[in-house]
Each structure stands twice: as structure tokens, then as C-alpha cells.
Amino acid sequence: MESVLVLIAAPGSGAIGPEVVAMLAEHGADAPHWLAPAEAAEVASFPRLTEFLIGLRRWPIDAAVVSIHNRRKRLLIADMDSTMIEQECVDELGAAAGLGEPIRAITARAMRGELDFAGALRRRVALLKGLDAAIIDKIIRERITYMAGGATLIATMKAHGARTALVSGGFRQFTARVARHLGFDENQANDLIIEGGKLTGRVGEPILGEQAKVEALRRIAAGMGLDPTDAIAVGDGANDVAMLTEAGLGVALHAKPQVQENSLIRINHGDLTALLYLQGFSRGQFVTP
Numbered sequence: 001m002e003s004v005l006v007l008i009a010a011p012g013s014g015a016i017g018p019e020v021v022a023m024l025a026e027h028g029a030d031a032p033h034w035l036a037p038a039e040a041a042e043v044a045s046f047p048r049l050t051e052f053l054i055g056l057r058r059w060p061i062d063a064a065v066v067s068i069h070n071r072r073k074r075l076l077i078a079d080m081d082s083t084m085i086e087q088e089c090v091d092e093l094g095a096a097a098g099l100g101e102p103i104r105a106i107t108a109r110a111m112r113g114e115l116d117f118a119g120a121l122r123r124r125v126a127l128l129k130g131l132d133a134a135i136i137d138k139i140i141r142e143r144i145t146y147m148a149g150g151a152t153l154i155a156t157m158k159a160h161g162a163r164t165a166l167v168s169g170g171f172r173q174f175t176a177r178v179a180r181h182l183g184f185d186e187n188q189a190n191d192l193i194i195e196g197g198k199l200t201g202r203v204g205e206p207i208l209g210e211q212a213k214v215e216a217l218r219r220i221a222a223g224m225g226l227d228p229t230d231a232i233a234v235g236d237g238a239n240d241v242a243m244l245t246e247a248g249l250g251v252a253l254h255a256k257p258q259v260q261e262n263s264l265i266r267i268n269h270g271d272l273t274a275l276l277y278l279q280g281f282s283r284g285q286f287v288t289p
Helices: 016-026 050-055 090-096 100-111 115-127 135-142 148-157 172-182 210-223 238-245 257-261 274-278
Strands: 003-009 034-037 038-042 060-065 075-078 163-171 186-189 192-197 198-203 231-235 250-253 265-267
Touching: 003 274, 016 050, 038 075, 050 060, 050 172, 050 238, 060 198, 060 265, 075 148, 075 210, 090 100, 090 115, 090 135, 090 148, 100 115, 100 238, 115 172, 115 198, 135 172, 148 163, 148 172, 148 274, 163 172, 163 198, 172 186, 172 274, 186 210, 231 238, 231 257, 238 250, 238 257
Parallel strands: 075 163, 075 231, 163 186, 231 250, 250 265
Antiparallel strands: 003 038, 003 060, 034 038, 192 198
16 A cells, blocks of 8 residues: 545535545445544545545545555645635735725736746735835734644644744735744745835835745755655645645645646645544644644
């Protein structure tokens, strides 16, 4: 056995029920080993996988084939916007400036890979010139909400000796607070330039985009005496694709279509605890912060 099929249901759905178990047997698969009753399981043998996956579409269940070798990762690299938090921070700043719609439109195109990331970021930040920097604290207090399962993911991986890094194409003014709240070991992001308590409409250069995420993965792994294959990475946007490809286990979480097309592992129903199930953790091994 070189790999396992991991099934992960939408939280609380109990979707991996008797019908799914019967369908596994009908397609010649082994009986599931439960990671969480009715919500997460792994299957050691799955000879007619394609047929099974077609039938599985009726349920809110994600499926991924994962190698059993080096399965428990020692490094987590995570995107922030729409991955560890439910918002895009630059869009929240845009809304505060009364420019929500044009900035959201640029963000959406950039995350789909239709625009150059660095150019799109400069365009959006330029529109924010003159915005009171105090709005950042207000947004964090009142607008930022955390993706389900994130704190448990971080706490569990750290309890098992992994290092965790929040690596974002967003802004350090947000990543520093989000990283501290969730318990990340370190964070990296772009810098909004602020003068006299106001946003200047400029962002620190060079812009940290897609390649910076790959370089962060390599740098942190090397500093730990590890290889990128020892890492699990998670993201949702076009600027995450290279990072997801570089990592030993790259997970597209509720991702944009282009990202899903370029990712072997896609989580569309599960939350961030799906990354633990993919590594073979059972729910009983989860650490609640």
C-alpha cells in the first residue's frame, strides 16, 4: 500500500453514512478506517476509484488520495485572506474608504489569475490613499472572522512538533494580529506604508507575491533542516498555486477555479481540520486551543 483514499464530509453533516460505505464495498474498496465517525475516514484499497468518485458527488464529501509516506508534516505554510480568515483585508479597507466595489472587482480578478498580482495590489492600495490608519484596528475588531477549524489545526500541528507560518500577499498590519490570535510561530506579508496616521497609497517594495510564498516555504524548511516535501500548504488564490505545488502536501481550500484546476487535493466541503485528517490524525487527537 502506497497511498490511502481520505474521505472528509462537511462538518456536522454525518454524510459518510451507510450508503457511502456500501458504495465503497460495491466498488471493491476496503472497509473504511474511521478518523471521525460518519465525518472522516481513510480507505486502504480502492481499485475502482473513478467510478466511486462519480457516485460520491451526491454527498457533501471531499475525497483525496494521499501518500502514506512522510504523511505527517513538520511544517505548515498557510495563506491568510479567505483561507485562515473569511475576508480579504484589502477589500475591507476598500469598503471603509467607500471604494468597496471597485477594489473587490480587482481582488477577484487577481485571485482568479486574470491580473498580475503585484500590479493589482499597487492599484488597490493607491485607491486607499489618505485613509485613516486607525481603521485597521476597527476592521480587525469588528470585521475579521476566522475560518472554522483554523485554531485547532494550528494547535494540533504544534502539539505534534510542527512549525507554523502565515505567509500572505496581504499586509503585515493584519497578519501580525491574525498570527498572534491563531498561534502561528511566524508571519510574512507586505507592508502598508503609513505616514502621519494615514495610508500613503503605497506599499513596501518589493511586492511579496506568488514567488515570495515559495521562497518562504523553502527558507523556513531549510532553517529546520527539512525539505519542502516535509510541508503542508493551504491557500485559495492564484498567487498560492506555486506554493501548493512546491509543498509535499498542497491543499486548495474552497479555492478559485484556476487553483482547483492546478491542485491535486481540493477541499470544498470540509473546514481547516481537513488538513489534519489528510495527515492521518483522528478527531480524538485534535488539540483544542
